[in-house]
Amino acid sequence: MDRVFSGIQPTGVPTLGNYLGAIRNWVPMQDDHDCIFCVVDLHAITVWQEPKLFAAQTREMAAALLACGLDPQKCILFVQSHVHAHARLAWIFNCVARLGWLNRMTQFKDKAGKNSEQVSSGLYVYPNLMAADIHAYHALKVPVGDDQKQHLELANDIAQKFNHDYGVEFFPTIQPLIQGVAARVMSLRDGTKKMSKSDPSDASRINLTDSADEIAQKIRRAKTDPEPLPSELAGLEARPEARNLVGILAAITDSTPQDVLRDHGGKGFGQYKEVLTEALVAHLGPIREEMARLLQDHAALDAALRIGADRAAAIADPIVTEAERIVGFLPR
């Protein structure tokens, strides 16, 4: 079975974007892949995290992933900082990746904005740590949303340069899996911006913990245009908000945008939004309830994460120790 690795930052409750773009695609892979999923707390501290809240958010993210259907009997689920192999390999990769490569990362430019002298150096080398996450397991497939594509290309460049510089065939080429109509779910307030946990406006996103009323209110307030829904895909051109709301219903009902337009083309947004709300509430309600149930027992959650970390370390430690030997570190 091919090994799969993916990660998510515990910087807030997962959004509908995280769910449709990534987590939901992880669930079926557990049946026919060797899956490793990670709550990436090392990545999260590249921007300030309030310590008490941060620990709670890390546990909450683990609960959310379990509630979405990750099963510790079928996959490895753990917290990144619990497995030291990630930081060890990331340092080596900091010395392999070139500054010019990092300078091209659009996500850094977006996040740093005009403030690039003031952001942490961790934010700059963030993609090197991501490459380490994946290569520490010799993973071959990485299911992510569209926004991670450039980082995965960099992970392949790093592996190639390591192999070339040290004259080995040690790190394999990884295959990004960027799937489906929801690989890029957009903000409910602005159809040209991606839906994000860190958007200051809560109205811009659906959180997996939102109640039925909150979902209804956010969808009702979602930005649209005055035209009714078209019956053909071509009619969504230059209508980013309409395209986004159609994509969301298609993804949540396992259909396609064509199907959605066939069924709802000609409707006004008032009517369409009711259909969308109903589908979202029906799908997300059970996840929210399961997450709340899991969060009642911190000890059980923490124990599951400890087991996950032990299993992850058993795979990553020998691989990273071998990388250190290749580099020429004196064995201890």
Ligand code: TYM
């Ligand atoms: P993060 O925490 O931002 O997001 C987790 C996953 O959700 C996807 N995603 C989206 N998909 C569709 N529409 C959206 N609006 C949307 N927002 C987020 C992301 O593409 C991602 O798949 N750097 C990563 C975490 C990471 C990682 C890794 C991923 C660390 N190490 C190794 C893969 C492999 C991140 O910040 O994800």
